[in-house]
Amino acid sequence: MKVITISREFGSGGRELGKRLADLLGYAYYDKEIETEIARRMDMDPGYIARHIDQGAIVNVRLHFGRTIAADDLLKQQIDILVEKQRLLRELASASNCVIVGRAADSILEEYRPFNLFVYADMEHRVKRCQKYGKEGEDLSESGLEKAIKKIDSKRSEYRKMFTGKGWGNMEDYHLCVNTTGLEIKEIVPHIAGYAENWLK
Amino acid sequence: MKVITISREFGSGGRELGKRLADLLGYAYYDKEIETEIARRMDMDPGYIARHIDQGAIVNVRLHFGRTIAADDLLKQQIDILVEKQRLLRELASASNCVIVGRAADSILEEYRPFNLFVYADMEHRVKRCQKYGKEGEDLSESGLEKAIKKIDSKRSEYRKMFTGKGWGNMEDYHLCVNTTGLEIKEIVPHIAGYAENWLK
Numbered sequence: 001m002k003v004i005t006i007s008r009e010f011g012s013g014g015r016e017l018g019k020r021l022a023d024l025l026g027y028a029y030y031d032k033e034i035e036t037e038i039a040r041r042m043d044m045d046p047g048y049i050a051r052h053i054d055q056g057a058i059v060n061v062r063l064h065f066g067r068t069i070a071a072d073d074l075l076k077q078q079i080d081i082l083v084e085k086q087r088l089l090r091e092l093a094s095a096s097n098c099v100i101v102g103r104a105a106d107s108i109l110e111e112y113r114p115f116n117l118f119v120y121a122d123m124e125h126r127v128k129r130c131q132k133y134g135k136e137g138e139d140l141s142e143s144g145l146e147k148a149i150k151k152i153d154s155k156r157s158e159y160r161k162m163f164t165g166k167g168w169g170n171m172e173d174y175h176l177c178v179n180t181t182g183l184e185i186k187e188i189v190p191h192i193a194g195y196a197e198n199w200l201k
Numbered sequence: 202m203k204v205i206t207i208s209r210e211f212g213s214g215g216r217e218l219g220k221r222l223a224d225l226l227g228y229a230y231y232d233k234e235i236e237t238e239i240a241r242r243m244d245m246d247p248g249y250i251a252r253h254i255d256q257g258a259i260v261n262v263r264l265h266f267g268r269t270i271a272a273d274d275l276l277k278q279q280i281d282i283l284v285e286k287q288r289l290l291r292e293l294a295s296a297s298n299c300v301i302v303g304r305a306a307d308s309i310l311e312e313y314r315p316f317n318l319f320v321y322a323d324m325e326h327r328v329k330r331c332q333k334y335g336k337e338g339e340d341l342s343e344s345g346l347e348k349a350i351k352k353i354d355s356k357r358s359e360y361r362k363m364f365t366g367k368g369w370g371n372m373e374d375y376h377l378c379v380n381t382t383g384l385e386i387k388e389i390v391p392h393i394a395g396y397a398e399n400w401l402k
Contacts, residue, residue, distance in 0.1 A: 178379035
């Protein structure tokens with residue numbers, strides 16, 4: 001099966017790019033679906049899974065709690081979720097061609113020889129994108145968003161480090177790095193799809 | 202006019218990529234032609250220009266010589282060459298659509314809004330490429346080539362720093378970063394050409 005993984009800076013349009021790429025190529029698309037499915041299998045709340053897995057919570061637990069019973073239980077639970085996640089990613093990659101956004105899939109699925117894409121953009125562009133797609137009630141001020149973007153990126157970086165021992169956003173870990181500053185995602189997707197298909201053939 | 206600049210790690214195939222891109226798009230292609238033309242205009246030896254300009258010689262002069270008359274003369278000559286080079290790059294970018302390889306063209310031609318491509322590959326691939334295209338009499342051993350590649354990259358980095366004050370190979374300075382490890386350049390060029398054309402339209 002052919003696998004495309006997408007790592008992305010928050011606000012760079014990586015998710016839209018992944019979705020459009022999957023639609024164009026006829027691949028399955030996995031993003032939040034992953035937490036939903038883990039939650040279903042483990043009979044847990046998807047939001048809890050997302051918060052505690054994709055936000056680098058394990059690291060925080062290790063730093064902030066001593067070796068108390070409660071912390072150990074939490075850690076055990078989180079490891080179970082991680083193991084389930086790795087199993088699920090491998091199942092998905094074996095089942096059909098797919099695009100997977102985030103979740104350190106490039107590293108977890110290394111043996112599937114995925115095409116690994118990194119999507120980035122300058123801060124001004126990312127703030128504007130967040131303002132465009134932000135929800136009512138969120139802090140959509142420039143400074144508020146810049147702070148939020150940096151925080152999310154830093155958590156993604158921590159998460160990747162935890163899984164892979166590698167830094168985040170290092171060119172050499174990816175096959176193609178795309179700067180979306182000032183671009184319409186839908187216009188660049190056909191070229192990236194062609195590139196990825198050639199790479200995966 | 203439309204300008205594509207190519208920055209590349211030595212041995213990554215950036216030059217071949219640039220040449221094929223120019224051929225496919227019908228753009229002019231400039232690489233060593235730049236030193237040849239400067240040499241013609243200044244009535245100097247092209248090899249001398251290449252060695253003393255593109256190898257970061259100004260930095261070395263500043264470090265190794267005191268303020269002697271001879272060093273000042275050399276420095277003056279090198280600045281003259283640099284000024285001529287900037288003038289030439291602007292002339293070329295104004296004359297026709299073009300692809301320019303190296304020469305800090307992405308920075309010198311910033312006001313032309315060029316599409317800036319970075320081409321890289323892992324060391325093993327770069328060594329193999331150098332062995333394939335190396336000339337008789339050169340040290341084509343793995344360790345010899347690895348050393349030579351690192352030295353050339355470091356000089357390119359110094360040169361860029363001197364011109365732009367910026368580091369080399371930082372993703373955010375480029376619009377697309379292409380990892381050529383294991384790839385045939387001719388197969389990826391059409392997709393990159395499509396991407397660049399969309400960016401430049």
